[in-house]
Amino acid sequence: MDNQEFREEVLRGLSDSKKHLPSKYFYDDKGSAIFQEIMEMEEYYLPGCEVEILQNQSKDIIGEILSEEIDVIELGAGDGTKTIVFLEEMIRLGKKPTYVPMDISADILKFNEENIASRLPEVPVVPLVGDYFLTMSSLEERKNPRLLMFMGSNIGNFHGERAIEFIRLINGYLQDGDFFLMGVDLKKNPHIIRAAYNDKDGITKRFNLNLLERINRELSADFDLAAFDHYGVYNPKDGAALSFLVSLEDQEVSIGGRKFSFEKFETIHTEVSQKYSLKELDQLAKLTNFSWDRHFTDSKGYYSLSLFRK
Numbered sequence: 516m517d518n519q520e521f522r523e524e525v526l527r528g529l530s531d532s533k534k535h536l537p538s539k540y541f542y543d544d545k546g547s548a549i550f551q552e553i554m555e556m557e558e559y560y561l562p563g564c565e566v567e568i569l570q571n572q573s574k575d576i577i578g579e580i581l582s583e584e585i586d587v588i589e590l591g592a593g594d595g596t597k598t599i600v601f602l603e604e605m606i607r608l609g610k611k612p613t614y615v616p617m618d619i620s621a622d623i624l625k626f627n628e629e630n631i632a633s634r635l636p637e638v639p640v641v642p643l644v645g646d647y648f649l650t651m652s653s654l655e656e657r658k659n660p661r662l663l664m665f666m667g668s669n670i671g672n673f674h675g676e677r678a679i680e681f682i683r684l685i686n687g688y689l690q691d692g693d694f695f696l697m698g699v700d701l702k703k704n705p706h707i708i709r710a711a712y713n714d715k716d717g718i719t720k721r722f723n724l725n726l727l728e729r730i731n732r733e734l735s736a737d738f739d740l741a742a743f744d745h746y747g748v749y750n751p752k753d754g755a756a757l758s759f760l761v762s763l764e765d766q767e768v769s770i771g772g773r774k775f776s777f778e779k780f781e782t783i784h785t786e787v788s789q790k791y792s793l794k795e796l797d798q799l800a801k802l803t804n805f806s807w808d809r810h811f812t813d814s815k816g817y818y819s820l821s822l823f824r825k
């Protein structure tokens with residue numbers, strides 16, 4: 516990760532009248548490890564739902580794909596553990612996938628590559644390290660038909676119009692007949708969503724505070740972690756779950772010599788996790804120029820793996 520870019524984005528976000536920090540910087544080594552803990556949390560239903568769909572319906576998803584050779588390209592792939600289930604099913608059904616995991620974290624991608632190599636040695640792995648907005652252009656060199664995957668409800672981190680712009684960008688990297696598979700958290704009883712971002716053990720709080728710790732370490736800052744709390748809220752009207760760090764006192768923080776003032780109870784917005792209805796997903800497919808879509812949902816109807824075809 517380029518420190519210059521990190522510094523610029525942090526300084527820009529904290530200079531805004533409503534302070535914010537980009538969620539992609541959560542995932543340094545420690546942040547990735549805390550995220551693994553989040554995935555195991557009782558309240559955090561999302562990975563369980565996604566795994567259930569992958570275990571029970573991968574066959575049906577793959578059944579929509581005609582080509583034998585296919586590049587399975589995964590944006591923000593993380594450790595790839597869930598994807599193994601899908602790749603195993605592909606092999607069972609006689610497909611010849613090449614797996615192209617893309618992630619900003621070199622460490623998690625190395626783990627991912629080793630994980631796939633040990634479990635599925637017949638699947639070639641072509642990891643691409645870096646911000647996928649930058650590394651996506653190197654996909655143009657690859658000629659196989661594509662299934663582009665964006666799992667783990669990562670699309671939720673794009674707010675409103677930005678989700679549409681992002682999926683249109685993805686569409687631009689696909690040929691007619693290629694697929695986009697996206698893990699999406701669905702609208703449901705708001706209490707269930709709220710609890711997922713406000714766990715009783717404070718793991719989500721640690722995850723958020725780690726961003727300040729990272730800024731301290733990498734950008735020579737002096738955030739006092741004890742002087743910030745975490746607050747998560749869900750608005751069922753627009754389907755957005757928002758995470759904030761809250762300054763618990765009037766304070767001044769130095770980042771590489773630049774001073775930032777925080778008023779007592781002033782917030783730093785750190786993350787959005789947008790929830791969708793199936794109807795909204797159909798509209799999203801149309802708005803982003805896909806010709807066809809189909810939703811694969813878990814038994815509780817909490818989550819969808821939505822397949823869009825170009």
Ligand SMILES: C[S@@+](CC[C@H](N)C(=O)[O-])C[C@H]1O[C@@H](n2cnc3c(N)ncnc32)[C@H](O)[C@@H]1O
Pocket residue numbers: 539542550590591592593594595597617618619620623645646647648665666667668669
């Ligand atoms: C919430 S995790 C999900 C991991 C995996 N897809 C899953 O479902 O378990 C998000 C992953 O996306 C990566 N990521 C976030 N923003 C990224 C970006 N702009 N470019 C590349 N990777 C990114 C993070 O490093 C992290 O591994």
